[in-house]
Amino acid sequence: MNAEITDYTAFRAALEAMDKPRCVQLARQLLEANAHDIVGLYTKILAPVLNSMTDSESGHPAAIWREHVRSGIVRTVIECCYPFVLAERAARQTTADKGKVVIVSPTDEFHELGARMGSDFFTLQGYEAIYVGANTPKAELLQGLALEKPAYVVINAVNFYNLFKIKKIVAEIKERLPGQRILASGNAFYHDPELFRQIGALAVIRTPDDIRQLEEEHA
Amino acid sequence: MANAIELSGINKIYGTAIQTQVLFDIDLAFEEQSFNSIIGQSGSGKSTLMNIMGTLDRPTSGTVMIGGIQTSNMTKNDLAVVRNETIGFIFQFHYLLPEFTALENVLMPYLIKHNKPTAEVRERADELMELVGRSKVKNNKATEMSGGQQQRPALARALIMTPRIILADAPPGNLDSDTTEIIYDILRQVNGQFKTTFIIITHDRKIAEKADRIVEIRDGRISLDVTRPMI
Numbered sequence: 001m002n003a004e005i006t007d008y009t010a011f012r013a014a015l016e017a018m019d020k021p022r023c024v025q026l027a028r029q030l031l032e033a034n035a036h037d038i039v040g041l042y043t044k045i046l047a048p049v050l051n052s053m054t055d056s057e058s059g060h061p062a063a064i065w066r067e068h069v070r071s072g073i074v075r076t077v078i079e080c081c082y083p084f085v086l087a088e089r090a091a092r093q094t095t096a097d098k099g100k101v102v103i104v105s106p107t108d109e110f111h112e113l114g115a116r117m118g119s120d121f122f123t124l125q126g127y128e129a130i131y132v133g134a135n136t137p138k139a140e141l142l143q144g145l146a147l148e149k150p151a152y153v154v155i156n157a158v159n160f161y162n163l164f165k166i167k168k169i170v171a172e173i174k175e176r177l178p179g180q181r182i183l184a185s186g187n188a189f190y191h192d193p194e195l196f197r198q199i200g201a202l203a204v205i206r207t208p209d210d211i212r213q214l215e216e217e218h219a
Numbered sequence: 220m221a222n223a224i225e226l227s228g229i230n231k232i233y234g235t236a237i238q239t240q241v242l243f244d245i246d247l248a249f250e251e252q253s254f255n256s257i258i259g260q261s262g263s264g265k266s267t268l269m270n271i272m273g274t275l276d277r278p279t280s281g282t283v284m285i286g287g288i289q290t291s292n293m294t295k296n297d298l299a300v301v302r303n304e305t306i307g308f309i310f311q312f313h314y315l316l317p318e319f320t321a322l323e324n325v326l327m328p329y330l331i332k333h334n335k336p337t338a339e340v341r342e343r344a345d346e347l348m349e350l351v352g353r354s355k356v357k358n359n360k361a362t363e364m365s366g367g368q369q370q371r372p373a374l375a376r377a378l379i380m381t382p383r384i385i386l387a388d389a390p391p392g393n394l395d396s397d398t399t400e401i402i403y404d405i406l407r408q409v410n411g412q413f414k415t416t417f418i419i420i421t422h423d424r425k426i427a428e429k430a431d432r433i434v435e436i437r438d439g440r441i442s443l444d445v446t447r448p449m450i
Contacts, residue, residue, distance in 0.1 A: 164433070164435050188445075188448060
């Protein structure tokens with residue numbers, strides 16, 4: 001059997017059983033054995049496993065409960081990977097001099113695993129990623145941006161209702177902090193390639209390739 | 220899927236001496252069987268838009284197509300027929316007639332056209348009262364029900380003529396969140412069961428975010444129009 005499929009299946013079984021120690025152990029083993037790099041672990045195992053289980057259990061009476069518990073487990077796995085993120089960046093000899101990137105989700109947006117993974121992609125690319133997280137009030141975001149002066153701010157949305165809020169936030173950032181480069185990320189954006197423009201963002205970021213492309217276009 | 224409602228170049232100006240334009244060049248179409256919400260602040264023009272979509276008001280310019288039929292040149296009587304047979308309305312305030320029972324109110328759109336309900340229509344009215352969870356109080360007069368309780372017979376009334384389209388101006392936060400959830404679930408059930416197109420004007424995030432498409436009206440223009448991503 002293909003090794004990738006085996007890794008996926010093993011991690012899926014552990015997550016399905018909501019076995020946190022096993023999930024962390026498997027992820028560490030895969031990274032230590034160089035079976036996957038960080039991007040591979042996140043995009044080929046963690047995200048697809050979590051998404052597939054959310055889909056398959058959508059009718060289950062405890063579906064939301066289980067999704068939350070499993071999301072918590074995956075979050076723990078991601079945090080446990082941070083030493084590997086730093087090691088991988090060091091191995092790439094990427095110097096952290098590309099500036100800061102602030103990653104946030106607006107108020108009432110509580111889905112943040114994708115954004116959290118994305119912050120590690122920016123770290124790997126040589127940015128100082130400042131992950132602020134879910135449910136960030138607009139006023140605090142504006143203050144933080146004024147203080148940190150990041151190269152980019154990435155605003156994440158999974159719930160498509162939050163696009164309306166993000167459009168207003170983007171307009172206010174542009175008014176108060178002219179020149180601030182604003183990126184969009186999250187499932188609310190990915191199905192419509194023009195949506196990021198409609199909310200006023202510079203680009204939409206989904207993969208490390210999108211970050212590299214952004215650098216080429218805005219070098 | 221064909222469009223249930225299609226608006227082209229809609230402008231609405233109130234007044235003659237002092238003119239106030241509330242809608243500006245609105246192009247908007249809603250597919251049959253879709254479940255949509257329209258959001259916007261008070262005064263954004265969304266209720267005017269609903270009235271124009273429902274042919275309760277005429278645009279200053281532009282065209283309104285209902286089920287592929289151009290309504291611009293219809294007489295008032297013709298429009299009334301289109302409304303009664305094609306569109307069900309749920310208003311912010313339920314407007315149940317106080318001198319009639321809940322069931323009689325549900326039957327009212329049929330009675331306007333036919334005078335007397337058939338056994339089949341009575342049965343349908345009973346089924347709809349069951350659907351909205353108000354069978355037990357169907358013989359109560361509207362005045363004997365609370366505002367929240369009256370909302371559900373109002374929904375059943377909107378459905379009695381089996382409309383292809385429901386236009387709803389959702390109550391502005393005067394229902395508790397559990398009731399809002401129940402009403403939303405009923406609307407979704409009707410959408411799935413009867414393939415009814417829903418366009419709901421709402422301030423309530425819980426309702427809006429559960430639609431498949433959200434259109435925001437701001438200062439009389441479409442500010443953002445987004446569809447729910449497929450997972």
